[in-house]
Amino acid sequence: MPRRSLADLAPGDLVDDVFLVASKQSRADRQGNLYLTLDLRDPTGNISARVWNVTKSLADSFESGDFLKVRAKAQYAQGITQLVVSHLEAVDPARLGLDPAAFLPKAPVSIAVLTSQLRGFLKSLDDPHLKALCDAFLMDDAFLADFTAVPAGVREHHAYQGGLLEHVVAMMTLASTVGELYPEVNRDLLLVGCFLHDVGKVRELSHQRGFDYTDEGQLVGHLSLGVSMVEEKLPLVQRLLGEPFPPETLLRIKHMILSHHGTLEFGSPKLPMTPEAVALHHLDALDSKLHAALREIRDDPDTASRWTRYDPKRNRRLFKGSAPPAAGEGEEDLD
Structure with missing residues (x-):
């Protein structure tokens, strides 16, 4: 079964596939419960993911650069599509016939x-x-x-x-x-x-x-x-x-x-x-x-907005304006 492009995921879609962990952060919510913020990659792109109420043993079972088998559901939050993970486990890409460089x-x-x-x-x-x-x-x-x-x-x-x-x-x-x-x-x-x-x-x-x-x-x-x-x-x-x-x-x-x-x-x-x-x-x-x-303008997930999301590192948003017309759009038919 071909892998679905992450860019095509819609809220409510289910995901069951292998991803590379590009980054991993352990955090605690207001009640002190541990959760993970992940940046996951596959050959089609990258996506943010949340893993709620995790145990320390699960959090310590993998690091950035490892590969995970992930079951998750896509949801729309804060202007972007992200995954809410229900199950994950570390896997060896070689045993699955996967090329790490492709990710x-x-x-x-x-x-x-x-x-x-x-x-x-x-x-x-x-x-x-x-x-x-x-x-x-x-x-x-x-x-x-x-x-x-x-x-x-x-x-x-x-x-x-x-x-x-x-x-x-x-x-x-x-x-x-x-x-x-x-x-x-x-x-x-x-x-x-x-x-x-x-x-x-x-x-x-x-x-x-x-x-x-x-x-x-x-x-x-x-x-x-x-x-x-x-x-x-x-x-x-x-x-x-x-x-x-x-x-x-x-x-x-x-x-x-x-x-x-x-x-x-x-x-x-x-x-x-x-x-x-x-x-x-x-x-x-x-x-x-x-x-x-x-890159920030090109990759901004909110394509309907004329502005990018606020970037706290740069202390600003970037103006995207109107999308340029597609090739041939607006040209008169001279035939």
């Missing part, structure tokens, strides 16, 4: 196309030192496999397989225009900053069964991990070059990685202090924030 969201653009675009930007570098540094990363098959699969974030922008790669390529595209408008900015250095600014996320985030933070990611973070990864490549870079890597160039790259969040309160230990670092911070913010806003 993870994927970039809308082909990974092969994005990887080709990344290589094209890096091939265009004129600086031999910067080109050798990038080659040292591209020659590492294990790194490249992770870099092209990891999301840019767990829940915010580009939260899907290949999301980091898509984010980096978008930033590189913007950086090329910046280089044309501002010739004082070192285009090669800015492109390399776009490539490496989030490189530490290949160690910060896990992506094989759901998206979550690794222990290393929680304790160290991708800014520090990114600097460490650059330093680890230096012996190979120097062998490729046949000479030492320029100390000031290395310093500028480390500074871009450490300062790209832009402000101390957002995790950067240093403020951007070079033209390339300033540009990198704003390119990162532009692509990530615009991507998140467009």
Whole structure:
């Protein structure tokens, strides 16, 4: 029996299928009874779920990244369709013949196309030192496999397989225009900053069964991990070059990685202090924030409303306005 698309569920529909637990939160109601808030995924999308009056043993029987056999009923609450779960149990997807990767969201653009675009930007570098540094990363098959699969974030922008790669390529595209408008900015250095600014996320985030933070990611973070990864490549870079890597160039790259969040309160230990670092911070913010806003408008479940739901993180709603006419709608028949 084919799996029903989650987008087609209507209030009252019954669900009996296997889902990936994308996130899990244990909470207590006003009477102190334990309940679970889940974000469940299947190959067609994701949906929120509630499990009321659970025992601690049931709550402890699974974690994010596990697979559950779920029986539930769809209901409409707070402007969205969600599941109220009556039964769940942890299952092994391999025993059921399921591919865990099929349950993870994927970039809308082909990974092969994005990887080709990344290589094209890096091939265009004129600086031999910067080109050798990038080659040292591209020659590492294990790194490249992770870099092209990891999301840019767990829940915010580009939260899907290949999301980091898509984010980096978008930033590189913007950086090329910046280089044309501002010739004082070192285009090669800015492109390399776009490539490496989030490189530490290949160690910060896990992506094989759901998206979550690794222990290393929680304790160290991708800014520090990114600097460490650059330093680890230096012996190979120097062998490729046949000479030492320029100390000031290395310093500028480390500074871009450490300062790209832009402000101390957002995790950067240093403020951007070079033209390339300033540009990198704003390119990162532009692509990530615009991507998140467009996704929020596109995925808003209340299609009849001209506004998205209120987002407490951003302290606002977004205006959707009227839906654009369908192709051909409103055109005069000239025959």
